[in-house]
Amino acid sequence: MPENALTSRRTPRRILRSALRSSPRRVALRRRALATAVVLAATGTVLAAAPQQARAALPAQSIADPVHYWNDVLQNVFRRVGGGPVPMARSAAMMNAAIYDAESSYQLKWKGKITSEPYIKAENYLGWAEGPDEEERVIGRTAYNILLGLYGNKQSRYADQTQYLDSRFRERFGTEPTAGDFLDLTVVGPMVKQMTDARTGDGSDNPQVYVGDNKPGAWRPTSYPDMPDASCDEDSDAISPFYGQVKPFSLASGSQFRPTALTQYGSYEALVASDAYKQQVEAVRTAGADKPTAATPVINRTPDQLAAAWFWANDNNGTYKPPGHMLQATREVAKARGLGVYANARLFALVSLAMADTGIAVRDAKFATPIDLWRPVSAVREGGLDPQWKPLLKSPTGVNVSPCFPAYVSGHASFGGAWAGVMKRYFGSDNISFDLTTDEPQAPVKTRHFTSFSAAGREDADSRIWLGVHYPWDATDGLALGDKVANQVFTTKLRTL
Structure with missing residues (x-):
């Protein structure tokens, strides 16, 4: 499926109205938000309404590092959907490269520098003060939306994993994936879009089937009467x-x-x-x-x-x-x-x-x-x-x-x-x-x-x-x-x- 066919759960116009009402710098934010809304509309990223002024503490975590956590989610998706290993490796590259660019964006914004090149681009995104658990949110929401695009849409070649992904999101954050978070507008959307754009049309959905050479030495199906497959x-x-x-x-x-x-x-x-x-x-x-x-x-x-x-x-x-x-x-x-x-x-x-x-x-x-x-x-x-x-x-x-x-x-x-x-x-x-x-x-x-x-x-x-x-x-x-x-x-x- 094309990765830009993610499931959208809130309209960009409604998101923009909520975001603009909550901001003290409406003119500057309007320009940035309008541009970002175009990004999010194209990717279909699951989006927030207004930024939350107060956030509850994250639930107790059995896996402390967010990179480890979302790779654990990915491994379980592999177990659930099955199939060939090569498409799985593609999914891992998409998720982890997007996580890395998202984390690089966070480092650039709040730590002042990055020590290694981004895969595509790091976003020096809009913000005046670092929010609670911001690093965790930047990584988690990026990973979730990449996986939702790969495994959550009904057009996917796999059984729909939306419910599983939503449950792991709630386990991590204690909120719904559709709950408000302004980071979707400023950094998560661009990270998801640049990765999905980079991989759309890459040939991974080629529908051709194989025809063997039918000679001694040439591969053929390995199902035999005494070992049926x-x-x-x-x-x-x-x-x-x-x-x-x-x-x-x-x-x-x-x-x-x-x-x-x-x-x-x-x-x-x-x-x-x-x-x-x-x-x-x-x-x-x-x-x-x-x-x-x-x-x-x-x-x-x-x-x-x-x-x-x-x-x-x-x-x-x-x-x-x-x-x-x-x-x-x-x-x-x-x-x-x-x-x-x-x-x-x-x-x-x-x-x-x-x-x-x-x-x-x-x-x-x-x-x-x-x-x-x-x-x-x-x-x-x-x-x-x-x-x-x-x-x-x-x-x-x-x-x-x-x-x-x-x-x-x-x-x-x-x-x-x-x-x-x-x-x-x-x-x-x-x-x-x-x-x-x-x-x-x-x-x-x-x-x-x-x-x-x-x-x-x-x-x-x-x-x-x-x-x-x-x-x-x-x-x-x-x-x-x-x-x-x-x-x-x-x-x-x-x-x-």
Whole structure:
């Protein structure tokens, strides 16, 4: 849906009348308010009437930092709506970059400066004295309205999340989203508009469907009689096949860092005849099988690798998927390192921008290259190695499954590489110890310890081999792709002033 189709709950004219009545500087405010009303009418931002003269204290908060709070809301939206990880990464980038610009606006207005560049623009907005909880309100109302535009409108491709978003807004502020707040006029509206304008028409709603190449080595649906998957039964079920054409947030194009390991073969026939390909298939066949079979009697996977495989999974709907896992990891490291609100806003924006562009680059590698590589289950079964072989990855009902899109390169590995790449650049060191958690219900271990960001990214990548859904080159090249995108984002966006 177009993000400027947000649900408007009060008319700009009524808002203006209320705002102008309450202001002692009517002439100056009228000019600013009229201009801002045009902004708000275009975005449909949920708006306030007059500024409240006295505000009740915020309710007791279980999550102190507003950046963490709204990312928690976003993670729960991911759990509720399901779907592919790449659109989720786009949503995270939109919300967190808008939060960062809103927080930068607050810092510019009341702290006198910003220490890093805004993503689009920071607004030195109208105001004579800082209001109560103003930083919290600027961030929260911006985040809420971005999410409302993405997930709250009935035109959305997802189930309407308005009630959930409203409940989390009330939980945070103790008021209704439509309650009066003049910040909607002065700063929130411009922040929402500039982000929605930047992403409208970016190609993310491309309705085309995928048509496979129908050759040995080419991706095909991974539903089999003994591992049925109704969601991956036709070529057209392929998830986000044209997302590689979406306008990136920082890259010149989705193909800017396109990996080339498979292009050297030129054709599916040359690929599947190569020794390198056969080695790749054998590696995942023996490390990623669910159970031993007559043709695959031994599984080369340790108990710790099994635990890691499920720790990083988050493939099934009902989890926060890989983008949500990376946001959770960011939150856990940021909390342990004691980051403040402004620092958190920048870190989450960098991570989210890198994930969004990585997702676009991954879809380019999967679908826009000459070889759309089939999944290991297809290679092992249809290649004649083991007709009973199944990957370790299972649905919540215990049915073995593979993700419904080509293998090369791994999205998990690429997201892990992008996350690690941003984190080590942001903190100026890779060798930082931390603990991470998972919400994967099938994970036997919910917390794992790491001594570097690269180690976490590497384990995320390798976990896909142990789950039986990726080849080693999917993991290695995905990690490299993610790091290249992270470097691009870190060196060109939100740079330190």
